[in-house]
Each structure stands twice: as structure tokens, then as C-alpha cells.
Amino acid sequence: MAKAARRASWIKVRPEGLFVEPGGFYVDPTRIVDRAVITHGHADHARRGHGAVAATAETLDIMRVRYGKTPFKISQTLRFGEKINITGVTVWLAPAGHVLGSAQVVVEYKGERVVVSGDYKRRPDRTCIAFEPVPCDVFITEATFGLPVFRHPDDTREIATLMHSRELFPERCHVIGTYSLGKAQRLISLIRAAGYDRPLYLHDSLLPLCKLYQAYGVDLGELLPATADEKGLPRAGLEGEIVLAPPPSISDSWARPLPDPVICMASGWMRVKQRAKYGGVELPLVISDHADWDELLTTLDDVGAPEVWVTHGREEALVHAARLKGMEAQALRLIGYEEEA
Amino acid sequence: MEQFAHLLDRLLYAPQKITKLKLMADYFIHAPDPDRGIALALLTGALDLKNAKPALIRQLVMQRVDPDLFRWSHDFVGDLAETVALIWPERATNAAPPRLGELPEQLAGLKAPEAGEQLAGWLDTLDATGRWALLKLVTGSLKVGVSARLAKAALGDAFETSVDEIEEIWHGLEAPYEPLFAWLEGRAPRPDMSNRAVFRPLMLANSLDDMELVKLPLADYAAEWKWDGLRVQLAARGSERRLYSRTGDDISAAFPDIVDFMTFEGVLDGELLVVREGEVAPFDDLRQRLNRKRTTAKMLQQHPAHIRLYDILFDGTEDLRGLGFEARRARLEAFWGREQPERTDLSELIPFDSVEALEALRAGSRSAQSEGLMLKHRHSVYQAGRPAGPWFKWKRDALTADAVVMYVQRGQGRRSSFYSDYTVGAWRDGEEGAELVPVGKACSGFTDEELKKLDKWVRDNTANRFGPVREVTQSLVVEVAFDSVHRSSRHKSGVAMRCPRFHRIRWDKPAEEADRLESLEKLID
Numbered sequence: 001m002a003k004a005a006r007r008a009s010w011i012k013v014r015p016e017g018l019f020v021e022p023g024g025f026y027v028d029p030t031r032i033v034d035r036a037v038i039t040h041g042h043a044d045h046a047r048r049g050h051g052a053v054a055a056t057a058e059t060l061d062i063m064r065v066r067y068g069k070t071p072f073k074i075s076q077t078l079r080f081g082e083k084i085n086i087t088g089v090t091v092w093l094a095p096a097g098h099v100l101g102s103a104q105v106v107v108e109y110k111g112e113r114v115v116v117s118g119d120y121k122r123r124p125d126r127t128c129i130a131f132e133p134v135p136c137d138v139f140i141t142e143a144t145f146g147l148p149v150f151r152h153p154d155d156t157r158e159i160a161t162l163m164h165s166r167e168l169f170p171e172r173c174h175v176i177g178t179y180s181l182g183k184a185q186r187l188i189s190l191i192r193a194a195g196y197d198r199p200l201y202l203h204d205s206l207l208p209l210c211k212l213y214q215a216y217g218v219d220l221g222e223l224l225p226a227t228a229d230e231k232g233l234p235r236a237g238l239e240g241e242i243v244l245a246p247p248p249s250i251s252d253s254w255a256r257p258l259p260d261p262v263i264c265m266a267s268g269w270m271r272v273k274q275r276a277k278y279g280g281v282e283l284p285l286v287i288s289d290h291a292d293w294d295e296l297l298t299t300l301d302d303v304g305a306p307e308v309w310v311t312h313g314r315e316e317a318l319v320h321a322a323r324l325k326g327m328e329a330q331a332l333r334l335i336g337y338e339e340e341a
Numbered sequence: 342m343e344q345f346a347h348l349l350d351r352l353l354y355a356p357q358k359i360t361k362l363k364l365m366a367d368y369f370i371h372a373p374d375p376d377r378g379i380a381l382a383l384l385t386g387a388l389d390l391k392n393a394k395p396a397l398i399r400q401l402v403m404q405r406v407d408p409d410l411f412r413w414s415h416d417f418v419g420d421l422a423e424t425v426a427l428i429w430p431e432r433a434t435n436a437a438p439p440r441l442g443e444l445p446e447q448l449a450g451l452k453a454p455e456a457g458e459q460l461a462g463w464l465d466t467l468d469a470t471g472r473w474a475l476l477k478l479v480t481g482s483l484k485v486g487v488s489a490r491l492a493k494a495a496l497g498d499a500f501e502t503s504v505d506e507i508e509e510i511w512h513g514l515e516a517p518y519e520p521l522f523a524w525l526e527g528r529a530p531r532p533d534m535s536n537r538a539v540f541r542p543l544m545l546a547n548s549l550d551d552m553e554l555v556k557l558p559l560a561d562y563a564a565e566w567k568w569d570g571l572r573v574q575l576a577a578r579g580s581e582r583r584l585y586s587r588t589g590d591d592i593s594a595a596f597p598d599i600v601d602f603m604t605f606e607g608v609l610d611g612e613l614l615v616v617r618e619g620e621v622a623p624f625d626d627l628r629q630r631l632n633r634k635r636t637t638a639k640m641l642q643q644h645p646a647h648i649r650l651y652d653i654l655f656d657g658t659e660d661l662r663g664l665g666f667e668a669r670r671a672r673l674e675a676f677w678g679r680e681q682p683e684r685t686d687l688s689e690l691i692p693f694d695s696v697e698a699l700e701a702l703r704a705g706s707r708s709a710q711s712e713g714l715m716l717k718h719r720h721s722v723y724q725a726g727r728p729a730g731p732w733f734k735w736k737r738d739a740l741t742a743d744a745v746v747m748y749v750q751r752g753q754g755r756r757s758s759f760y761s762d763y764t765v766g767a768w769r770d771g772e773e774g775a776e777l778v779p780v781g782k783a784c785s786g787f788t789d790e791e792l793k794k795l796d797k798w799v800r801d802n803t804a805n806r807f808g809p810v811r812e813v814t815q816s817l818v819v820e821v822a823f824d825s826v827h828r829s830s831r832h833k834s835g836v837a838m839r840c841p842r843f844h845r846i847r848w849d850k851p852a853e854e855a856d857r858l859e860s861l862e863k864l865i866d
Contacts, residue, residue: 148406149414149427153469161347168367169360251757262360263757271427271469272418273353278809280757282354317413324407 007307008114008138011107013332018116018140018311020107023089025054027105027116030337037091039118040102041066041181044337054078056093058101058216062181065208078103080129096120097131098289099182100213106134114138115303121288122295123155126189127182127218133302140332141299143313144290145268152268152292158285159194162264165283166240169262173238174283175255176264177247180206182289184244185213187266188220190287191242201226201238203245203254234258251280268292297321312337342441342467344372345380346474352485356753361487365495375442378517381496383478385489388516391481392448392456398425398476401461405430422480426473429464438466439475442517448479490588500525505542505725508589513537538581540574540589541608541654541662542725546715546732554696554735563666563719564691564699566711567734568649569624569825570614571631575648577603578658584613595633598646602683607676608655609648611685616647621710624839625827648685650677654723665720666731699735706737712824713737739822740864741844742767743855745777746817748810749799752784759792760799760811765821765841767834769858778834780861783821786843795846818847818855826864836861 012019017029025035030044034051041062046055053060053072056079063071078084080103083092093103098119105116115136122131145152166174178184184206191200199222202210210223226243228235232254234243239259249255250263265281268288276284291299300308300322307328310318315331322329348368355361365384369377382388402411402425411428418424439447451459460479464472477483490504493511497504502525513534514521523529549557573592574585582603584593593600596613615622615630622644630636630644653673654662661669670690677687691714693699703714713736721731744765752761762784766777787795798817805812822844829837836858 147414147417148410149418149424151427151431151469165351168363251751253758256758273423273473274419276354280356280751280753282356282360283351284354314413314417317410320407320409 007328008109008112010109010112011114011138013334017334018332020086020089020109022109023086023091023107025086027107028118028337030334035086037105038063039096039105039116040099042099042119045118046071048072052076054084054091056080056101056103059103061212062101062209065212066181094132094134095129097122097125097128100128100185100216100218102128102182104131104134106136112137114140115305116140117142117299119144119290120299121291122298123152125186125289126193127185127213131299133299136303136305138307138309139300139303139305140309140311141296141318142290142337143296143310143315143318145288145292146296146310146314146318148293148317150268150271150292151294152271152288153286155190155287156194158266158287159190162191162242162283162285163194163196165262165264166242170240172260172262173241173243173258174264175243175245175250175258175261176266176285177250177281178206178244178266179289180246181209183266183287185210185218185220186289187244187285187287188223189218192219192221196242197221198241199224201235201241201243203227203243203249204232205246206244247279297325300325300327342376342439342444342475343471344368345376345383345441346467346471348380349474349477349483349485350470352487355486356757358491361491362495362498365487365492366499369496369499373442374519374522375517376440378519378522379441379445381492381518382516383483384487384492387489388445389481390444390448390478392451393460393479395421395480397457397460398422398480401425401457401464402428422476422482423473426464426469426476429469429472432465434465436462436466438471439463444478445516488588489590493589496525506531508540508542510534510539511589512539512583512585512591535658536578538576538578538583538608540576540583540585540591542589543572543574543587543610544652544723544725544732545587545727546717546734547727547729549716549733549735553733554699557716557733559693559696559699561719562716562733563670564693564702565651565688565715565717566691566706566709567713567715567736568612568614568621568688569710569712570612570621570627570649573611573613573648574654575599575603575609575611576655577606577608579606592631595630595636596646597636598641599648599684605676605680605682606657607653609650609673609676609685610652610654611648611650612688614647614649615644617645623710623827624825628827646684649688650685651688652723662723665722666717667719669723703735703737711737739824739844740826741820741822742780742861743818743847743850744780744821745815745852745855746813746819747777747779747815748812750810756792759796761792761796763795763819763843765819766815767856767858767861768853769834775853777815778858779832780834780836780858781821781823781838781841783819783841783843786822787846791843791846816852818850818852819843820845820847826861828865834858834861836865 010021016031016033018027026033027037028045029036032049036050036053038046038055041059046063048067048071050072052074054076057077060075078093080093090108092106096102096104096118107114113136115134119142120131201224226234234257262282264283266285266287269275270284270286308322310331311334319329319331351364414428415424493507494504510532520532524531572587576583582600584596586592615626626644706713716733718731746763747766748764749760750762764779764782766779768775802814803811804814821841823838823841825839
């Protein structure tokens with residue numbers, strides 16, 4: 001039996017990342033290139049210094065906030081569903097539900113449709129537009145939580161645990177380690193949804209992106225800087241309050257002035273006890289902005305692609321599970337993408 | 342079950358005792374009977390639910406999960422019970438989750454394959470945390486860092502009762518402790534334990550330093566050796582005979598050579614020692630008898646246990662705790678003369694007439710196999726806890742050695758951002774010249790200011806990182822104080838210090854001038 005021609009052979013894996021050859025552009029390149037389409041603003045997907053960048057308005061703004069005046073030479077803003085033609089290749093974006101402005105990149109060429117999903121999740125999130133499955137021939141997916149042990153619990157219960165802990169330890173402050181883009185704002189919106197309306201105190205590095213979210217109309221309630229002086233150390237009087245800070249700060253010298261902090265960490269990895277213990281976390285919160293195992297598999301069913309390519313994470317298990325479903329599957333072994341903190 | 346599972350989950354991560362106390366107290370207040378009683382029994386170790394071997398758990402999960410996916414998952418997570426808890430396929434079920442209060446009865450007498458089916462049925466009804474707790478309980482591998490004493494203290498906190506009052510009736514009670522909770526909640530009188538060999542909280546001494554000694558009205562005090570063993574209580578009532586540790590743990594099972602000979606009625610206070618031909622053996626000999634599930638005949642013969650009696654709390658059913666020390670001592674001597682209890686002797690009172698004489702005695706305590714001296718007020722009544730004034734311990738001077746800092750780890754709780762746990766080493770001749778080998782781990786003895794300086798030094802002098810452990814350049818000498826040195830097969834050096842702590846930081850001293858291993862080996866007693 002003759003072997004069928006490989007699907008989407010016009011997409012290449014290069015050291016810079018995923019290259020759409022007939023269009024002459026990369027998707028989320030990890031090195032500096034001339035033309036890039038960017039799925040979302042996390043630093044490993046949106047590097048600084050590309051020539052031309054196409055992305056959603058939110059993603060471009062996130063890059064501007066993070067990288068200052070010259071994150072790229074020129075940019076093209078794409079609305080979801082808006083089709084553009086790059087030297088014969090049709091490109092459009094669909095929501096990915098990962099962080100504000102996050103998109104899947106849909107690429108169509110010679111009758112084949114490939115979806116580069118970037119990072120995504122399927123859970124409701126008030127801070128970004130929900131993932132929309134796009135039927136395609138090849139679905140390119142992440143596998144950050146690509147093992148069946150990763151099944152994120154209900155967010156509201158994780159927040160309830162946090163609130164209960166706050167009642168139990170009113171004299172202590174709860175400091176939550178959280179990534180500055182996406183996780184922080186999602187966490188804040190979940191805390192607000194639980195009816196908590198006191199001010200939340202933020203490490204300086206979290207404030208700029210929260211302001212951007214607010215400018216895009218995401219309601220985050222009252223946010224105050226956790227720091228009071230030019231040294232950047234926490235202010236006094238944070239007993240009973242909730243403080244958000246990037247993960248490296250919560251158990252290091254920055255956190256020392258906090259009143260007997262309960263070290264919390266919001267991450268999908270917190271599902272594994274050793275991961276939490278190892279990081280000195282006292283209250284793990286299993287909250288992630290990535291798809292869990294069930295969501296990854298559901299998504300494969302939803303897009304109905306005969307073939308799946310896995311970019312990063314625990315590729316072998318997802319490839320194996322896709323094959324068990326009768327799909328063709330392979331790991332691309334793209335380097336340079338980081339795991340969720 | 343889920344309420345208790347979430348408590349266990351939080352206890353697992355809680356680094357501070359005070360946090361654990363609050364978490365448990367909150368549970369005891371809010372959980373219903375008999376669940377909380379079973380929880381209390383599990384936390385204090387009065388009960389275990391061990392019923393399944395890891396092979397059974399593995400078999401159950403293999404019937405439900407693709408073997409490759411399981412293998413990758415197990416590799417990633419590490420722990421079998423946790424992997425199974427996380428990977429267990431969730432499905433809608435009408436069955437109710439198991440009730441903690443009913444688990445012991447339901448598990449009792451269950452054997453494979455029924456045990457497997459029952460377990461699988463329960464796992465279907467629980468969330469991931471519930472599955473983890475259940476699997477850890479039935480495989481007997483649950484470790485959440487809670488001692489029996491801490492669990493009882495939490496119970497005291499929950500119902501604003503002193504832990505001593507709970508201790509005094511504890512050993513007459515059984516899971517699920519409903520009369521205990523009824524009393525704690527003011528719904529019933531305190532359970533009557535007058536006919537039981539229950540634990541009576543011990544009286545403890547305060548440390549004394551040389552300066553305070555001079556001020557003490559010495560004529561009012563009696564002196565005896567502070568023996569280096571395990572402080573225990575012997576309680577016998579009717580046919581019930583028990584040996585309790587200082588904290589009220591029932592250690593009778595490990596010491597049949599004591600308990601079998603408790604033919605008297607009463608409650609005695611003494612030191613548990615290993616004694617061979619009248620000579621007290623080093624503490625390490627006793628250590629080998631502790632924490633054993635089974636005591637072999639060989640162990641009993643080679644490490645014979647002995648009690649050196651300090652005090653008497655009850656003679657028969659007569660409570661003597663209200664008498665003064667001298668009066669109790671007279672009763673103890675009379676009791677001992679009358680009962681002639683085997684494998685015991687009396688801790689002798691040491692006569693002295695001056696501070697100088699006491700100092701000379703204390704200086705000789707190391708050769709007397711004792712830890713120092715005890716000073717007890719002649720009229721002191723026997724009070725639970727550590728009252729200020731009546732009893733003092735005056736320990737012999739610690740041994741010291743200059744050791745080199747080798748590895749450092751962060752502390753726990755309030756110290757979690759500081760490098761505060763120091764593994765120190767001594768020099769020996771290795772194959773490639775002088776090398777350092779670890780001899781102990783010191784985590785105390787420095788001031789907060791010194792800790793800040795040490796922390797900075799560690800960050801500036803890190804040579805290697807192994808996960809949470811930092812290897813540092815071999816350049817900082819610390820004068821370490823310790824109580825004694827014993828042989829240890831767990832340390833590469835073959836020796837380990839007992840209670841090592843910082844005495845002085847020798848910022849100026851070159852590492853090459855630190856002590857050699859041989860000088861520590863000479864201190865093994």
C-alpha cells in the first residue's frame with residue numbers, strides 16, 4: 001500500500017520555530033525573525049525584536065507593556081475571524097481562552113487547514129474570550145499537562161479553600177505566587193467572583209498588566225501596590241490581606257516583611273504534592289491557564305483533525321493517547337517554550 | 342471522609358506547629374461524631390486502617406488505565422498512592438462517599454478480592470484529595486507530621502481545655518471517643534478513670550545556668566543525677582500495666598522486660614535506661630530499643646531495659662502528688678522496700694554542702710554516665726508541666742568541635758526564606774588527600790542577626806545546587822556544641838552528634854584548621 005503524502009508538508013520545524021514556508025512567516029518563533037504571527041503575550045511565545053508581527057490588539061498591547069516602545073518594527077492588528085492573505089496563505093485567528101487576547105492561528109493553503117493552537121484552556125474565564133474549536137486537517141497542540149494525572153479541580157473550590165484559610169488565620173497574610181500575565185488576573189477575577197471585595201495587594205511587577213486588563217474592561221476590583229517605599233519591599237499592616245506576587249518572590253527575601261505569610265501558589269503543577277512541598281508552599285491552589293488532560297482529549301475530539309502535532313510539554317503521552325483514538329500523531333519537539341510556573 | 346482528607350492535605354503542607362494546631366482544632370470543632378473521633382484516633386496513632394498492599398492498588402488501577410499512560414504518570418509523580426489517586430477515572434456514581442466514622446468497621450475483616458472491589462467502589466465516589474487520603478490510610482503510608490501529643494493539644498485548643506486534663510483520661514478511652522467529645526463540649530461529666538492505669542502528666546524542670554545557681558537557697562534543695570535515658574512513667578492499676586513516655590505515648594509494647602515485672606499498684610516516675618551489670622549504657626543503646634514494631638529475644642538480652650526511679654505519684658490508689666518532695670521520697674523508698682519491683686532501682690540523692698561541691702559533682706557527671714544534675718525543692722509538690730522555681734536541671738557542659746559548613750538548606754515556616762539548616766563536616770584523609778565528611782546538622786544556636794549574615798554568606802558562597810540543597814565552598818568554620826557523639830551507619834563519617842547546635846561562628850578561622858574526624862571518634866562514649 002502506497003504511503004499517503006504527508007499532510008501539511010508546507011509547514012516546517014526550524015530552529016527558530018514553526019515556519020509556514022509559502023507564507024514566509026513563523027508562528028510564535030523563539031528566536032528573532034522577520035515575520036511572525038503571535039498567538040499570545042507570554043514571553044516564550046512573544047519574543048521581543050521581530051520585524052513584522054501580526055496578532056490581536058490585546059497581544060500587541062501586552063508586548064508594548066512588557067517590552068516598552070520597540071517590541072517589534074511593524075505590527076498588524078487582527079480581529080478574531082478576520083482573514084488576511086500572506087503570499088497565497090490565508091491566515092486568521094480564533095480565540096484560545098488562555099489569557100487576554102490569546103488566539104489560535106488558523107493557516108489555510110492549497111485546500112489544507114492547519115490550526116496552531118498556541119496555549120489554551122477550556123474552562124470558563126472572565127478575563128478572556130473562550131476557546132473556539134476550529135475543524136481542521138492538522139491540529140497543533142501544546143501538552144503542558146499532558147498526563148492523565150492532571151485533571152484540574154473546580155476553580156471555585158480552590159478559591160473557597162483560600163477563603164477558609166483566611167478565616168482560620170486572620171492575623172496572617174496570604175501571599176499567592178502567580179504569573180504576571182493571565183494567571184494573576186484570572187485569580188483576581190475568581191477571588192472577586194467569590195464575593196471578596198477588599199483591596200488586593202500586588203507586587204510591583206504585576207501592576208502594569210493588571211492596568212492593561214482593566215483598560216480592556218476586565219473588572220478586577222480595587223488593586224493596591226503591596227509595596228510602600230522605593231526599595232520595593234512590602235508595606236506594613238498587611239495582616240489578614242491577600243497579596244499577589246510572582247512565584248520567585250513569595251518564598252524569598254522579598255516576602256520577609258510580610259506578617260507571617262501563608263505561602264500560596266496558583267498553578268496546575270500544585271496537583272502533585274511533591275511539587276508543592278518542594279517549593280515550600282503551604283497552601284497549593286490548583287488553578288491553571290492551560291488545558292488539563294481531559295480538556296486536551298476533548299479538544300482533539302472537537303476539532304476532528306485526522307492528525308495532531310504536539311509542540312511542548314509531555315508530548316509522548318498525548319501522542320500515545322491520540323493514536324489510541326485512531327489519529328495520526330507526532331511530537332514536534334519544539335525547543336524554547338517554557339512550562340507554566 | 343472528604344473533610345478529613347482535606348485536613349490531612351493541609352497538614353501535609355503546614356510547616357509550623359501552630360498552623361497544624363489551628364487546622365486540627367478547626368476540624369475537631371466542625372466535624373461530626375463519630376468521624377472526628379476516628380480522625381483523632383488516626384492522628385494519634387491509636388488506630389490504623391492498614392488493609393491493602395501496594396500490589397492491590399496497582400492491580401485496581403491497571404484495570405482502568407492504559408499501562409503506558411500509568412507508567413509515565415507514575416514516573417512523573419513518584420508516589421504510587423498519589424499517582425493512583427490522581428489518575429483514577431472519575432465517573433458519575435449514585436453511591437455516597439465512605440464515612441470516616443464507619444471505615445474501621447467496614448474495613449475490618451475485608452480480604453482480597455472483596456477488599457479490592459470495596460476500595461474501588463469508594464474511590465469512585467471521592468475527589469482526588471479524598472482518594473489520596475483513603476489510599477494512604479489503607480496502605481499505612483500516611484505521614485503528615487503530627488504527633489499524638491500535637492493532636493491532643495489541638496483537641497485541648499479546640500475546646501479550651503488543658504491538654505494535661507485530656508492526657509489524664511486519654512489512655513482509658515477508645516475510638517471514636519464520644520464520651521470525651523461530650524465532656525469537652527460540656528454535654529457530660531468528665532469520664533471517670535479512677536480504675537484505669539492512665540497517664541498522669543509529668544513534672545518537668547527548668548534549665549539553670551551558673552549565675553542562677555549562686556542565688557539559689559541551696560539548703561532548700563535536694564540534688565540527684567540527671568540520667569541520660571528516657572523519662573518515663575510506670576502506671577499499674579488492677580491488671581492494667583503501662584509504660585508511658587514523657588509525652589504520654591504508650592510505649593509498653595516495646596518494653597515487655599519492664600511491663601511484665603510491674604506487679605505493684607501505683608504510678609511511678611523514673612528514667613528508662615539500658616543497664617548491663619549495674620552499668621548504665623550509652624543513650625545509643627537505648628535508642629536501638631525505641632520505635633520498634635517487634636522486640637526480639639536477642640534485643641531484650643543484649644539491651645536489657647531498666648528503670649531508675651525518681652518519684653512516686655500514686656501508692657496504690659492514694660494520690661501523693663500533693664505531698665512535698667521529701668515526703669514523697671520517703672514514700673517512694675518505703676514503696677520500693679515493700680514491693681521490691683524487679684528491674685528498678687532508686688535514683689540516689691547526692692549529699693552536698695556548698696556550691697563548689699555541686700560544681701565538682703557536675704564536672705564529674707560525664708564519667709558518671711549522667712547528663713548533669715537535678716535540683717529539686719525539698720517541699721515541691723508534684724505539678725504537671727514546667728512550673729518556674731521548684732525543679733531545675735543543671736546540665737553538664739556541652740562538648741564542642743570546630744566543623745566546616747558543607748551543605749545548607751532553607752528552614753521551615755518563619756525561616757522558609759533563610760538558609761538555616763547547616764550540615765557540618767570534619768576532616769579525614771581521603772584517597773585524594775584531606776576531605777570533609779558530614780558529622781551533623783545544626784539548625785539553631787545563632788541569633789537572628791547572625792542568621793541574616795549566614796544567609797547572605799550562603800548565597801555568596803554557593804558552589805553547587807542539588808534541588809533545595811546548596812553546597813557551599815568549604816570555607817566557613819563553626820564551633821558546634823553537642824551533647825555526645827555516637828556511632829551511626831547512616832552517616833558517611835560513621836559518627837553522628839547528638840543535638841548539635843551553633844556555639845560560635847568562626848568567621849576568621851581557616852577551614853583547614855577545623856577538627857579532624859578522629860578527635861570526634863575519641864568522644865564516643
